[in-house]
Amino acid sequence: MSDDDYAFEGAPPAEQAEARDNNPALSISELSFALKRTLEDRFGHVRIRGEISKVTRHSSGHVYLTLKDDKAAIDGVVWKGVVRSLGAQPETGLEVIVTGKITSYPARSSYQIVIESMEPAGAGALLAQLERVKARLREEGLFEPSRKKALPAFPAAIGVITSPTGAVIRDILHRISDRWPCRVIVWPVVVQGDAAAKQVANAVRGFDGMTPDGPIPRPDLLIVARGGGSVEDLWGFNDEDLARTVAEARIPIISAVGHETDTTLIDFVSDRRAPTPTGAAEMATPVLAELQWGLSDLETRLRRSGARLLEDRRTRLMAVARGLPSRPDDLLALPQQRLDLASSRLGAALHRNASVHEQRLTRISARLNPTLLNRPIERRADRLSALDARFKPAVDRRLMRDSDRLAALSRALASLDPSRPKPGFARVEDTNGQWITSAHKLVEGQQVSLVFGDGQRPAVIGEGGTTTPPPVSAPATPKPAAKPKAPSADQGSLF
Template sequence: MADTPSNVAEFSVSEISFSIKRTMEDAFGYVRVRGELGRISRPGSGHIYLDLKDDRAVLSGVIWRGVASKLKIQPEQGLEVIATGKITTFPGQSKYQMVIDALEPAGAGALMALLEERKKKLAAEGLFAEERKRPLPSLPNVIGVVTSPTGAVIRDILHRISDRFPVHVLVWPVRVQGETSGAEVANGIRGFNAFQTGGTIPRPDLVIVARGGGSIEDLWGFNEEAVVRAAAESQIPLISAVGHETDWTLIDLAADLRAPTPTGAAEIAVPVKAELMSMVDDRARRLSTGLQRFVGSRRTELRAASAALPAPRDLLALPRQRFDTAANSLERGLIVNTKHHRSTYQNASARLSPIVLTRLSTKARQDLLVAGDRQQRALSVGIAQKRQAFDAIVARLTPSRLSQHTALSKERVTGLGDRLDRAYLTQLKDSAAKLDGLQKLLKSLSYKDVLARGYAVVRDADGQPIRSTSAVETGAALSVELADGTLDAVAMSGSSAPKKPKTTGPKKAASHKPAADQGNLF
């Protein structure tokens, strides 16, 4: 069939796609769209892809990298926003989308709802708990300040610290507004905590995070989770001084102390040097006055106590008198004691004359000789008794007696061996007799003897004995066991119609006649 001519214009895919693109861009131009943020994607290119949605439709959007770095707030799923940009198409996927140049929350209510949700989440993790907060140092040597280095905030803090009590101040420069402000503030807090004690750069004793006042969008960087977690994890005490006295951010809840203003943070951080010096002087005067009063009081008490004590001569009078009495008695006592010991010595010396000593020595020598004679006689008697006992033992241990004892033991062993053999044979005969009896009993109980008398055992194809004709079907294969062997058979009648025998080949089932004294089983 030939092609039918037509006057409809023909376009390529690219022509129609780009025509639609120009039509949409001309029709809508620059628009503002209000909706809730849905899916958000941040690839490595730095662009942000997201969905704007309401209850009936979804609009895809893209924020190019250059615009994304300048956003006041970062897109978060569920946040209601107003997006400003232009509607265009993406021909590569045949879809339309919005190129967003600006993004702002749809009123403070949306941000407050997001802020409240984030506050509940972080509070549930315990980041705002009071027991996590650390006390501030009373007089820090080094103070770290995380803030913008070009704003009026750092000048106010430095000026206030210089007026009150000059200390070493370290400034960690950060942006306090914009997309990267939250990450920079968190890095500043963690950076101060990473300083080592005794390093080239002194480690701060106190950290102040400061910023001037602004709207909720301007202060939004201090509500980010990264900043709150960095403040809660800080091992250095931290003061939050963000905004004016009426401004509140989440870092205020995680910090160890919130200051109403940056200047107030400087006043909290260090005391007034002049007031400290005045207080020290006042306490020094009070200490000196108190010490003088204490010494005067103790001196008065000492004088009163010493006045009540007796004079030294009165204290020593009685002991001196007792000493004199004892000295006088000592001389007389020594004379009497010497006379007593002389009399005792003379009495003892009278009893210890040479004649008495000679008599005692002679008697002791005689007693010793008598004891020696008695010991010698006793030793001789004991040796004689032991020799007699030994001779008696030797007489019993002659070779003839040992031979006689050995022969007697051999006879006993031989007799025991004969008894063992007789007992073994007797037990063997008893066991053989018992075995014969059991064999006869087994033979009498076996059905083999019954078969020898002319009976047979009929089994089915499974080898089970058949006890009733009702268990046999016509044509069933059977085996008949006789005394001298087994026959195969087929039932000619039974409880049902004939069935084909389960045999592997033709067999003559009825070729054997029953014995004269045996009934027909079939």
């Protein structure tokens, strides 16, 4: 215990309270915000290097991540308005150098860095990031050879996307003018730095959106060109958005970025890769002098082939002509003689032919006689008579049996006719004339009609109903059904 503590030990309570007020208690919020101000004042601008892990892109547009090395880690945040301007987009495993300020998050008593800029930590990190983007585009099929468009053989207009002040554009224009007379349209862009990728992508979309009949004709071919440089200098052509724009373009594109040993991302998605910008100009255009020489050579070969063909036909015609007679009349003399001989023999041959057919007709007509036709008719008539005599009694017996059976069925039908009740029976009908076939369908006091064979009388169902009995009359004797007549003996035969 210190001397001050001994001094206050015997002091009055009021003096002890006054001594304790010299070190008042702070609230947690006061302490947290005091620490926050201290961190921001002391570390208002820091530049740190580390590996990115746990990247989270929030729906608000902010990016939350963690920077770590082999011994420690720190949380980081990139506000929405800063994300697009970063030199390298946050990806897990990427080693970067970030610049920002250290601050704290009082709600969790943790500190973090608010990132204002981010760049890869060297060529190794850049290449690692490039490989990840390359693998993603390859999985989407943007590197497939089947997607490559064929270059036009004779372009009328060529679009060049490059810097207007460098040696590249002069080399391209000079090479094209030496080889092929066509129109060259230059879209000036910057080819290095953060703005290069965006400007080149806008140029590709601009050329692709032109129409053939517009004030500036749409190019048949595009060349994206830049001179050589380091990985950092060419990094703008490794942009993922630029690569997708080149892959989606409708115009064939030749990539001529850097020297032959330099490789960028648009080399894989373009339709053709040139080792140098001059090589791209040679790849895009034919050589006019070579075409002229080829046409001249084809013309010479065509004339020679035509001359050889005519000479061959002339030789064959002369060979055939040697086998022909000297005069045309001699050529036709033999066929004319054969024609005269055939015409002289034709009349006699016709007479002989007619005579032969006349003799054959005479021989055949002698054998023709009506008896030959009547004989089959008589045979069939005799057969029909025999069949008639054989089957007529059986048919008559069958008709008699069927007539008796029909008469019996008619009598049975008349006895079972419900519209003609038998003596001693009556049919019950309601007021609508519908038949009542069951006692359950009758109710007390219902009006009905009793239909007898010789008339009908009204009646009421129940004990209270009274009806006048009908007069007693002798039952009508049913008239016997007429017996069907037997078939007459002189009925004709069915056959």
